[in-house]
Amino acid sequence: xQSVTQLGSHVSVSEGALVLxxxxxxxxxxxxxxxxxxxxxxxxxxxxxxxxxxxxVKGINGFEAEFKKSETSFHLTKPSAHMSDAAEYFCAxxxxxxxxxxxxxxxxxxxxxxx
Amino acid sequence: DGGITQSPKYLFRKEGQNxxxxxxxxxxxxxxxxxxxxxxxxxxLIYYSQIxxxxxxxxxxxxxxxxxxxxxxxxxxxxxxxxxxxAFYLCASSKSWDRTNNEQFFGPGTRLTVL
Numbered sequence: 001x002q003s004v005t006q007l008g009s010h011v012s013v014s015e016g017a018l019v020l021x022x023x024x025x026x027x028x029x030x031x032x033x034x035x036x037x038x039x040x041x042x043x044x045x046x047x048x049x050x051x052x053x054x055x056x057v058k059g060i061n062g063f064e065a066e067f068k069k070s071e072t073s074f075h076l077t078k079p080s081a082h083m084s085d086a087a088e089y090f091c092a093x094x095x096x097x098x099x100x101x102x103x104x105x106x107x108x109x110x111x112x113x114x115x
Numbered sequence: 116d117g118g119i120t121q122s123p124k125y126l127f128r129k130e131g132q133n134x135x136x137x138x139x140x141x142x143x144x145x146x147x148x149x150x151x152x153x154x155x156x157x158x159x160l161i162y163y164s165q166i167x168x169x170x171x172x173x174x175x176x177x178x179x180x181x182x183x184x185x186x187x188x189x190x191x192x193x194x195x196x197x198x199x200x201x202a203f204y205l206c207a208s209s210k211s212w213d214r215t216n217n218e219q220f221f222g223p224g225t226r227l228t229v230l
Contacts, residue, residue: 044158044207045221046220103160105158
């Protein structure tokens with residue numbers, strides 16, 4: 001069985017500061033991992049994905065994430081926050097085997113960017 | 116432009132009524148999905164379809180029904196049996212059910228409110 005834990009349902013950072021959103025996963029087999037962003041009353045947009053190639057994945061809007069198997073983590077970072085980054089962020093996992101090919105989502109982290 | 120459309124954006128329903136949410140995609144994707152989103156709970160899978168004329172129950176299928184008669188369409192009916200239908204509903208699609216192509220693309224969502 002697969003699961004995702006996002007530590008911190010709300011994160012606040014100042015504009016220009018580092019953004020760090022935490023995601024830990026549980027999977028019995030090598031996972032595929034995703035980060036999505038959701039703006040108010042909109043659908044989800046894919047930021048980046050890990051599919052067993054490079055462990056450091058670069059995405060859109062200056063975001064990146066590093067897959068750390070030993071820590072079962074896939075934290076999302078951005079060096080300098082912008083006001084437009086304020087949104088909700090979801091981490092998701094997809095397992096490689098069996099019928100568990102749907103995505104399992106974390107409960108989300110709301111990012112607030114302070115001026 | 117290719118994408119996923121959902122209609123209506125807002126929907127109000129009286130208790131005891133069935134309502135149908137529309138989801139259409141022109142991405143030529145085989146797989147489609149319906150999620151329910153409630154505050155603080157992330158996304159929960161209602162139904163998914165790997166291919167036309169086939170669909171499977173997700174984690175919270177009770178009180179919902181779907182059909183997949185055409186590749187591009189995957190309507191969701193919220194029946195009167197759903198005890199707490201007020202939520203934000205998201206439709207998604209992926210190129211295939213195969214794990215290497217199951218990155219999901221999301222529609223803009225429908226917000227359903229039961230009066």
